[in-house]
Amino acid sequence: MTICRSWPCLAVLTMLLAASASQARADALRVGLVIPQSGQFAILGNHVREAFALWDKTNPQVFADIVEGDDGCTKETGVDAAAAMAEAGVDIVVGFLCTESLASALPLLSDEGIPVMTLTVRADIIGEEAKRLGWRFFRLAPQASEEAGVAADTILRLWADKPFALIEDGAISGRELVEAVRAILEERGLKPAFVDNYRPGQATQPSLLRRLKAAGVSRVFVGGERADLAVIAAEAELQGVPLGFMGGDALHAPQGELPLPERTIAVLSDGAIPGPAAAPARDAFANEGLVLEGLRAPAYAAAEILGAVATRYSYGETGIEDLLRQSTFSTALGKVSFSADGERVGPGFGVAILEDGEFRRMSLEDMELLLEQSQ
Known part of the structure; x- marks a missing residue:
């Protein structure tokens, strides 16, 4: 050896x-x-x-x-x-x-x-x-609970000085998301101007838009599906109500008959963006x-x-x-x-913005531009 x-x-x-x-x-x-x-x-x-x-x-x-x-x-x-x-x-x-x-x-x-x-x-x-x-x-x-936390943080950053609404589609997922967002915001001293629900799967949403208009809101967080948000946005345009929209991970879905409005904000899983x-x-x-x-x-x-x-x-x-x-x-x-x-460790969700029909991860420049445009 x-x-x-x-x-x-x-x-x-x-x-x-x-x-x-x-x-x-x-x-x-x-x-x-x-x-x-x-x-x-x-x-x-x-x-x-x-x-x-x-x-x-x-x-x-x-x-x-x-x-x-x-x-x-x-x-x-x-x-x-x-x-x-x-x-x-x-x-x-x-x-x-x-x-x-x-x-x-x-x-x-x-x-x-x-x-x-x-x-x-x-x-x-x-x-x-x-x-x-x-x-x-x-x-x-x-984790599911992280979605509400990121959504609430984004509302606090972008909409704290705006009258905003929280609306949901009545489904368990939509209702729980909106309630969780509402609880976090109110714990931090920010209350929505309007909270409501809507019937999903409708071709038009005239009564919902009348309620949003009467509430005087300019921003709307939607706890619901992409197709429903597209219908709500189309109704807002038809009635001449200028609204900015935000939704949750349910917006990561194929486009339906109606497109989402450009600059729609979404809280999406990081795998999606x-x-x-x-x-x-x-x-x-x-x-x-x-x-x-x-x-x-x-x-x-x-x-x-x-x-x-x-x-x-x-x-x-x-x-x-x-x-x-x-x-x-x-x-x-x-x-x-x-x-x-x-x-x-850390949220597995990010904030995205719709551009040319596709969601992309929101940058600091995007946030600054949104804040400037809302002033």
């Missing part, structure tokens, strides 16, 4: 051992993707698959394997997918795009020591249950003839996060969950870190 004693020899041996350890750590990580394989959400499953395949293509040999399972968005399919992932021996699962399947899979996978990262489920109750029951849960998606940090991902998708849209940005960010974890993973030292909680990751969504409870 040759014994290495000289400094040059030791240096070479150290580099070889480091390279060997690095390769072992990288090859250790097996990733499971539980995504819809058919039905109305299959396109989102395709986005996740494409993002991981693209990242894996440009970063070979970082993941040992990527194993797919089917998310049928039901309690039963969640249980089946969890069992399949455990049998496959994956180290972490990304996906479970629906609340029902995620909630049924989490306890089973947690018992197997397999953490789950969701890209889409926003319900606060899932995080609360995960904390209470000790589930191995990480949320890259924004990628910022400068998404440039490498955008270029990578463009090289494949794809657009960075839908779940492609969040899924690519998840691949970036797990790729960083794979290169840092060390047997018997720091586990995957600790690495996720202790690190800050540079991703297509910007800097991402997780709390001790697995929640993403």
Whole structure:
């Protein structure tokens, strides 16, 4: 046996051992993707698959394997997918795009020591249950409650000196969003001039506009769908009522028969309005003839996060969950870190403005211009 004693020899041996350890750590990580394989959400499953395949293509040999399972968005399919992932021996699962399947899979996978990262489920109750029951849960998606906080902050910045209305469509999501925004604003000493609801799905909204006109408001926050806001805006133009509009993440939807008015403001998930940090991902998708849209940005960010974890993973030292909680990751969504409870730190929503029919992330210059125009 040759014994290495000289400094040059030791240096070479150290580099070889480091390279060997690095390769072992990288090859250790097996990733499971539980995504819809058919039905109305299959396109989102395709986005996740494409993002991981693209990242894996440009970063070979970082993941040992990527194993797919089917998310049928039901309690039963969640249980089946969890069992399949455990049998496959994956180290972490990304996906479970629906609340029902995620909630049924989490306890089973947690018992197997397999953490789950969701890209889409926003319900606060899932995080609360995960904390209470000790589930191995990480949320890259924004929490639902954060949307109201960002909306209220934006109203405070842009509309604090304007008479504004909060209106909602009567649905649970719209009503809860508006009530949460109202509570935050009133806690900070700002009250809306008018609060109301409207019947969604109408071709016209004349009575609503008469009420808004009588209230003397100039700005309206709409807790409802994109199509309804477009109808309300068209009615305002017809009646000659000058109004500025803002809405929530529901505005991130295909354009219907009526367009939204230019300069409409929206609080959207950061995956819907990628910022400068998404440039490498955008270029990578463009090289494949794809657009960075839908779940492609969040899924690519998840691949970036797990790729960083794979290169840092060390047997018997720091586990995957600790690495996720202790690190800050540079991703297509910007800097991402997780709390001790697995929640993403910082709001996963941003403020966007409609320009030429498309929402783009609002800049400081946009805000300054809006403030100048409103004076």
